[in-house]
Amino acid sequence: MKTYLYILGICSIIFCSSCESEIDSQFPKNKLEQSKLTENDIAKLRNGAYSEMEDVVFAVHFDFDIRGENFTGGPGFSLLDPISMTPDYGTPTQSLWATLYMRLRKINFLIETIDASTSTSATLATTKGEAYYFRALIYYNLVTRWGGVPILKNRTEDIIQRATEQEVWDFIISDLQVAENNIGAYSSNWYTSLPAVYALTAKVYLAQKNNAKVIEYCNKIKALNKFSLATTTAEYAAMFAPGSTSKELIFSLLNNNTSNKHILYQRVNDVDATWDYSPATDLFSGLYANYSVSTASLSGDKRKAAVFSSDAKRIIKFPNGVSGQQATSATSANRDFVPLNVIRYADVILMLAEAQGPGTDAATTLEAYFTSRYTTPPSKASVAALDATQFQTLILTERRREFYGEGQWWYDVKRTNRTDFFTTLAGRTYLLYYPVPLREIDLAGYDQNPGYN
Numbered sequence: 001m002k003t004y005l006y007i008l009g010i011c012s013i014i015f016c017s018s019c020e021s022e023i024d025s026q027f028p029k030n031k032l033e034q035s036k037l038t039e040n041d042i043a044k045l046r047n048g049a050y051s052e053m054e055d056v057v058f059a060v061h062f063d064f065d066i067r068g069e070n071f072t073g074g075p076g077f078s079l080l081d082p083i084s085m086t087p088d089y090g091t092p093t094q095s096l097w098a099t100l101y102m103r104l105r106k107i108n109f110l111i112e113t114i115d116a117s118t119s120t121s122a123t124l125a126t127t128k129g130e131a132y133y134f135r136a137l138i139y140y141n142l143v144t145r146w147g148g149v150p151i152l153k154n155r156t157e158d159i160i161q162r163a164t165e166q167e168v169w170d171f172i173i174s175d176l177q178v179a180e181n182n183i184g185a186y187s188s189n190w191y192t193s194l195p196a197v198y199a200l201t202a203k204v205y206l207a208q209k210n211n212a213k214v215i216e217y218c219n220k221i222k223a224l225n226k227f228s229l230a231t232t233t234a235e236y237a238a239m240f241a242p243g244s245t246s247k248e249l250i251f252s253l254l255n256n257n258t259s260n261k262h263i264l265y266q267r268v269n270d271v272d273a274t275w276d277y278s279p280a281t282d283l284f285s286g287l288y289a290n291y292s293v294s295t296a297s298l299s300g301d302k303r304k305a306a307v308f309s310s311d312a313k314r315i316i317k318f319p320n321g322v323s324g325q326q327a328t329s330a331t332s333a334n335r336d337f338v339p340l341n342v343i344r345y346a347d348v349i350l351m352l353a354e355a356q357g358p359g360t361d362a363a364t365t366l367e368a369y370f371t372s373r374y375t376t377p378p379s380k381a382s383v384a385a386l387d388a389t390q391f392q393t394l395i396l397t398e399r400r401r402e403f404y405g406e407g408q409w410w411y412d413v414k415r416t417n418r419t420d421f422f423t424t425l426a427g428r429t430y431l432l433y434y435p436v437p438l439r440e441i442d443l444a445g446y447d448q449n450p451g452y453n
Contacts, residue, residue: 042119042127045127049127049130050254052107053107055099056137060100062267064407064411065277065406065410067082068083068413069423070279070404072281074267075278083424085431087441088438093434093437100138100142104138107138108135126184130183130191132178133179133192133197133200134192136179136204137200139175140203144207144414147168147433149162151167151171161445162446172204173201180194186224192342193251195224199218199250199343199347201213202217202351203347203351211355212355218348227248227348229346229349229372234306234327237319237326238328240306240339240341248344248345249339249344250348255339264318264338268405269316269325279313287308288301288307293394294385294387295382296379296382298370302372303401307404309325317405349369354392358384358388363380373401392418393418400412430451436449
């Protein structure tokens, strides 16, 4: 029996929100025997995969900022208890689970297609590396939230029970190894590449506290000599502007699907009268204030003017194209092409320093970073003198400032167990794992994460 590829493939599969039960729409006039796969067909599938990953990255983009107390309700929305979650039907956590597993199925379709093909083209190999990277990125977003989740290596209608959290981390690493062996070299921040794989691998090892591996993979990126830090407010702001070519961007999604726009500013800086989220009041006034950790003093944060304006309701980091409302020259004509940034060079530097730990090595790693971000950076000696707790506080403070509005903060607090940064957790530590949606429990009999029963 021959296996067929449906050219509409990734864009025309229809399925329900449960990860166990789906219906593939099949269009006979578009089917192509996989052994006859052409370069053009591969390109179509590849474009489809990038489009699906726009959905993934957009869905998770603000999630950890919302949960991590970075935001308050905007003019059109109320946010009373940002950390609280429930497993009920129709909740944001159910929607996010469904979104991630829907896109996982489509990426698995691409992987199955590639594995079934007899083509030996370099394009197919690169696309294989990209597909495995994408699957690893989806599972990174699953495991950081839910812990152990079902591992689906291919499309199936069977009920697959939850793996352990460690099994999911191991699966991610195995996918990243395949990606590393197949993916292409860096050519543009608009395509995933070897340094993007290195960076995600480093993030996975950071989550598992394997500092030696974090250092290894971060140094691989540094050794490429392809990336550099933004050094001014304007350069920092430009990383979030339409069509950005900043040397700090390692991988971004272009966000150019005309039929399915993913517009970040509409949620935090809209041109209309209402939007979902505004800066948390204390952060609007204090996130970028001068501060000290022991004798390490930092002042004149260059990022402030690129993130906040005089309007306490707006986060201007994601430009809306209206003149005077952001620190970039983005106009309304091209505002829809604001990048969905997946990994930046600043993250590599901060991961490397965190893995190195307190001392001279980390102080040396951070020296250029602090110079790029502050008009008055701390002395290298003052950073090197910090003890372990002080150093961790410094790193976490910088990560909150650096990636504000980029969906990292909640998990940074979780993985370091620094829940003292949360003011509304109030002992509800079970909220450090998302609830498994009741829909999935009802359909598949999954166990619920502790605390939600």
